[in-house]
Amino acid sequence: MNMPELKLGIVAVSRDCFPMSLSEGRRKAVVEEFSKKNVIYECPVVVESEVDMKKALADLKEASCNALVVYLGNFGPETPETLLAKYFDGPVMIVAAAEETGDNLIQGRGDAYCGMLNASYNLKLRNIKAYIPEYPVGDAKDVAEMMEEFIPIARAIIGLNNLKIISFGPRPQDFLACNAPIKQLYNLGVEIEENSELDLFEAFNKHAKDKRIPEVVKSMEEELGAGNKKPEILHKLAQYELTLLDWVEGHKGSREYVAIAGKCWPAFQTQFGFVPCYVNSRLTAMGIPVSCEVDIYGALSEFIGTVVSEDTVTLLDINNTVPKDMYESEIKGSYNYKLNDTFMGFHCGNTAAGKLSFCSMKYQLIMARNLPEEVTQGTLEGDIVPGDITFFRLQSTADAKLRGYIAHGEVLPVATRSFGGIGIFAIPEMARFYRHVLVEGNYPHHGAVAFGHFGKALYEVFKYVGVEVEEIGFNQPKSMLYKTENPFN
Structure with a gap:
């Protein structure tokens, strides 16, 4: 008793000059890996714009999510992704995708390693709190492990706020x-x-x-x-x-x-x-x-x-x-x-x-x-x-x-x-x-x-x-x- 129940959601973000399918496919792979041990809500909205951001927030609220993973499946849009963290009512983690294979570095290169720098800079500019792991970039298995480490942190933040x-x-x-x-x-x-x-x-x-x-x-x-x-x-x-x-x-x-x-x-x-x-x-x-x-x-x-x-x-x-x-x-x-x-x-x-x-x-x-x-x-x-x-x-x-x-x-x-x-x-x-x-x-x-x-x-x-x-x-x-x-x- 007296313990927060976590309902974690994940939202993928995408820079409009990168294929949205790259973020969407990578998000699905992360969810598949994470779901082997845990439960997560997969938001179907991929966020490219502020309008998308509002749609994603509404979807997360309807799903009763109280903690959020913002996933940079590619470089990511700086403003919408940080506003997700600002307006979401609960603890937020931001994490980015690594490139999977040397055989797909033309259409399959997402540059999220670079995008994470911009995301962290924008969070600081707006005084927005978010959890960023020690090394916040990885493949699906790596990101799923980071999300597992986020679970007790998120529970504690939810608990303190209530x-x-x-x-x-x-x-x-x-x-x-x-x-x-x-x-x-x-x-x-x-x-x-x-x-x-x-x-x-x-x-x-x-x-x-x-x-x-x-x-x-x-x-x-x-x-x-x-x-x-x-x-x-x-x-x-x-x-x-x-x-x-x-x-x-x-x-x-x-x-x-x-x-x-x-x-x-x-x-x-x-x-x-x-x-x-x-x-x-x-x-x-x-x-x-x-x-x-x-x-x-x-x-x-x-x-x-x-x-x-x-x-x-x-x-x-x-x-x-x-x-x-x-x-x-x-x-x-x-x-x-x-x-x-x-x-x-x-x-x-x-x-x-x-x-x-x-x-x-x-x-x-x-x-x-x-x-x-x-x-x-x-x-x-x-x-x-x-x-x-x-x-x-x-x-x-x-x-x-x-x-x-x-x-x-x-x-x-x-x-x-x-x-x-x-x-x-x-x-x-x-x-x-x-x-x-x-x-x-x-x-x-x-x-x-x-x-x-x-x-x-x-x-x-x-x-x-x-x-x-x-x-x-x-x-x-x-x-x-x-x-x-x-x-x-």
């Missing part, structure tokens, strides 16, 4: 790191609804006798199994889950998709009588990301990761170092990482059960240090599943400028010996990335985690929504100095 983030309460005291300048949310096309914790508490109390509670309790029992260490709290957790789900349905308004930035302390525990971590994890697994500590840009990042990966994500603190003795005994020699390539990612218990190697739902140790244990129940704890991950975040920082970072790494299959939802993470050159991207870029301690390597798509999404390329940080190899890195280090 997203509302619902927040509850101000961020906790001394959590200025979760500051969220709203202007950039609007620039991204995202709506924001900010509510009081008291509003949420009132709605929660109204669900006290909700007839659906037993059904949700049963679902929780089945999911937790032997990890259900606090069965007495399930009724309240179910009540809270229904409160959030009903709030989403009642408040999404004109938007199709929702993410939540929730409050979880300091007064939440004493008033609600539990912590919301496990419920947050369940909604996130449903496709409705819920961030902790009213982290609005954390929720935004989680949503992007959910849509790109089509999988459950999580939000973690970039939390603590791996002790040297633990590294020496369990990591060194077994995995090709230095000590300072590793760290522990942690949160109290918001990672979904499906992303934990084992889990138990119990009380939260950090909160229980200052509060009665009985009001800190509801956290989901366990070691995070090993495997490839992408650590990333899109953020409007203190100066209200849109920035982001992306790093590929993995969760190691090494027991953490600790508490919370936690894992031992390894990112190549993490120490330098930590210092010259995370610290230097003034990023907060929360990072979103997608389970797999999705950096290529995320990078293109960040560019598409307006992040300048120099503002997208990544874990650079040792041979590549950061701008702020001391070359004599």
Whole structure:
């Protein structure tokens, strides 16, 4: 649920001094190749003029397409093809045809390699956004592969343009790191609804006798199994889950998709009588990301990761170092990482059960240090599943400028010996990335985690929504100095 359904369309364009049949035939070949794995709508209109452009847009609208491939089957007409991208209501990819054979370079030469330069120039002149692949020219099979890479990017753009983030309460005291300048949310096309914790508490109390509670309790029992260490709290957790789900349905308004930035302390525990971590994890697994500590840009990042990966994500603190003795005994020699390539990612218990190697739902140790244990129940704890991950975040920082970072790494299959939802993470050159991207870029301690390597798509999404390329940080190899890195280090 809470996921855009993509309907991709393709339109071929043709310069009037080239055979239209060249673009049309090449388009059919691309569609045939792409259709082996995916579904696409083939627009029958080949665009030579602005009149054709209007006909193509009308045809795409009637077919309910929400993402578009503009295909230069030959050189292409600069104005109509860029106006297609301007007036189409959704993300657009522009790609061009390569010549197929040396035996047909008279009537079969389309010069789209040249036409792509003019297309990109005209897009810039008109301030039009479009996705252009790394090498945007190819034969039918090449172009079909580029279009496959466009799919998660397009889903993310559609999702952001129809997203509302619902927040509850101000961020906790001394959590200025979760500051969220709203202007950039609007620039991204995202709506924001900010509510009081008291509003949420009132709605929660109204669900006290909700007839659906037993059904949700049963679902929780089945999911937790032997990890259900606090069965007495399930009724309240179910009540809270229904409160959030009903709030989403009642408040999404004109938007199709929702993410939540929730409050979880300091007064939440004493008033609600539990912590919301496990419920947050369940909604996130449903496709409705819920961030902790009213982290609005954390929720935004989680949503992007959910849509790109089509999988459950999580939000973690970039939390603590791996002790040297633990590294020496369990990591060194077994995995090709230095000590300072590793760290522990942690949160109290918001990672979904499906992303934990084992889990138990119990009380939260950090909160229980200052509060009665009985009001800190509801956290989901366990070691995070090993495997490839992408650590990333899109953020409007203190100066209200849109920035982001992306790093590929993995969760190691090494027991953490600790508490919370936690894992031992390894990112190549993490120490330098930590210092010259995370610290230097003034990023907060929360990072979103997608389970797999999705950096290529995320990078293109960040560019598409307006992040300048120099503002997208990544874990650079040792041979590549950061701008702020001391070359004599």
